[in-house]
Amino acid sequence: MSAGSTAPAIELSGAALAYGDRTLWTGLDLTVAPGEFLAVLGPNGSGKTSLLKMLLGQVPLSAGTARIAGSPVRTGNPAVGYIPQQKTMDEGLPLRGRDLVGLGVDGHRWGTGFRGRRARRAIVDDAIAEVGAQSYANAPVGALSGGEQQRLRVAQALVGDPTVLLCDEPLLSLDLANQHRVSDLIHRRRLRHDTAVLFVTHEINPILPLVDRVLYLVDGRFRIGTAAEVMTSEVLSELYRTEVEVLHVRGRLVVVGTGDAIDALGGAGELSTDCAHHEDHE
Numbered sequence: 001m002s003a004g005s006t007a008p009a010i011e012l013s014g015a016a017l018a019y020g021d022r023t024l025w026t027g028l029d030l031t032v033a034p035g036e037f038l039a040v041l042g043p044n045g046s047g048k049t050s051l052l053k054m055l056l057g058q059v060p061l062s063a064g065t066a067r068i069a070g071s072p073v074r075t076g077n078p079a080v081g082y083i084p085q086q087k088t089m090d091e092g093l094p095l096r097g098r099d100l101v102g103l104g105v106d107g108h109r110w111g112t113g114f115r116g117r118r119a120r121r122a123i124v125d126d127a128i129a130e131v132g133a134q135s136y137a138n139a140p141v142g143a144l145s146g147g148e149q150q151r152l153r154v155a156q157a158l159v160g161d162p163t164v165l166l167c168d169e170p171l172l173s174l175d176l177a178n179q180h181r182v183s184d185l186i187h188r189r190r191l192r193h194d195t196a197v198l199f200v201t202h203e204i205n206p207i208l209p210l211v212d213r214v215l216y217l218v219d220g221r222f223r224i225g226t227a228a229e230v231m232t233s234e235v236l237s238e239l240y241r242t243e244v245e246v247l248h249v250r251g252r253l254v255v256v257g258t259g260d261a262i263d264a265l266g267g268a269g270e271l272s273t274d275c276a277h278h279e280d281h282e
């Protein structure tokens, strides 16, 4: 049960997550407002995906509490939409685009009778239209491009009308045009429906104009704040415990010296930061 529309989308209090003896992070207090866009950054293994899994109810906290829309975290919560890390789907997969989207529908809410099936079909159609995937919704998913598959995954995550959208590197392996499309879809969703977004990424530049705050995790340490507050040489040097430099190059952030994949920010080519204003013309 939701505690009402005024409840924060996500509330973590004294949250810690450990696998056996290994604590990934501890003492995490975080309140995410409805409609807020939070980027979750950090090197490989810092616990970004585990944070999403905890919010999905798949991994328990080792300390503290976590609430979504006022209710304790649990599996199968229809208030949560999830875009998993992109994996290319098998060409032989006997699943059409619309079937994939339909997997995101909460069957209990609509029932199995004729009316339920019709209502279900209508919301699947709406979700497909929302991501502009009508022209390939009936094609087998394995025959679609990575960008088309990812748009359908966004539709699948949105079809249940979630309060919170958890995105695990949703732009990975997409070209620049599809990075714009997918981040625009997510951005528009939160503007129109006040859906809170947790967006795990190694590259902040494609979403920099959309981000309200950043949670940056490094080896159990973390900082939360606006990108301007967190993405500084001083803060990142403190988190990484080594000298890190954050450069501003033509509207992009280039991070040098972390020794991990986040340095790819500096070598990712001409990623512009105008996706907030980019319109999808398809």
Ligand SMILES: Nc1ncnc2c1ncn2[C@@H]1O[C@H](COP(=O)(O)OP(=O)(O)OP(=O)(O)O)[C@@H](O)[C@H]1O
Pocket (backbone or CB within 6 Å): 019, 024, 042, 043, 044, 045, 046, 047, 048, 049, 050, 051
């Ligand atoms: N079920 C599990 N049992 C034990 N250890 C796990 C489990 N799941 C993840 N880990 C470990 O916890 C650490 C954090 O993993 P996680 O996937 O959350 O990191 P991440 O920040 O998302 O990394 P990446 O950027 O590489 O995706 C890793 O060292 C991983 O091996």
